[in-house]
Amino acid sequence: MQRKRITTLLLAAISTIGLMFALGTPAMAAPPSADGNSDVSITAADGYFYAWTGTYRSGTQCRWLNNSDDWGTCRNAASSAENRGYVGGFDDVRVYWGTSASGAYKCMGNGGYWLDLTLCVEKFDVGSPGNGQCINDNASSHRWASSC
Known part of the structure; x- marks a missing residue:
């Protein structure tokens, strides 16, 4: 009897986990935190910064393993971004208003993401220049940083 009960409980747990994966995770819809960064991404770190x-x-995806002086097709066109850098050392990203890391910047912590920059949060x-301006369609370059 005890063995049947354990088997039933185990099957119920496996079914619940399977249902969670089938329905997807709510993490993509997480609201931004007070500092403008959403909760940590559920996507595995791969060492890249994405826009x-x-x-x-x-839309069009751009990604960089290293610093970028000019975002190319994503320059002044990005409406979402994500930091999938590896933890340790230079794992935060400073997103700059101007090319070649010039002008104002906003720092995104490791594992952070901005899903909807059109909200202007x-x-x-x-x-400066650029301080106080929305990042949406306004970012041009970035640098990896050791802290925000």
């Missing part, structure tokens, strides 16, 4: 021309990781907040 997309659409919200919620849609995330703004450049250090340096």
Whole structure:
């Protein structure tokens, strides 16, 4: 009898986990935190910083393993971004208003993401020019940093 009960409980747990994966995770819809960073991404770290021309990781995707002086097709066109850098050392990203890491910047912590920059919650907040402006369709370059 005890063995049958354990087997039933185990099957119920496996079914629940399977249902969670089938329905997807709510993490993509997480609201931004007070500092403009959403909760940590559920996507595995791969060492890259990503930007997309659409919200919620849609549209044209750009990605960089190292610093970038000019975002190319994503320059002044990004509406979502994500930091999938590896933890340790230079794992935060400073997103800059101008090319070659010039002008104001906003720092995104390791594992952070901005899913909908069109809401203008995330703004450049250090340096100038560009301080106080929305990051949406306004970012041009980035640098990996040891802290935010």
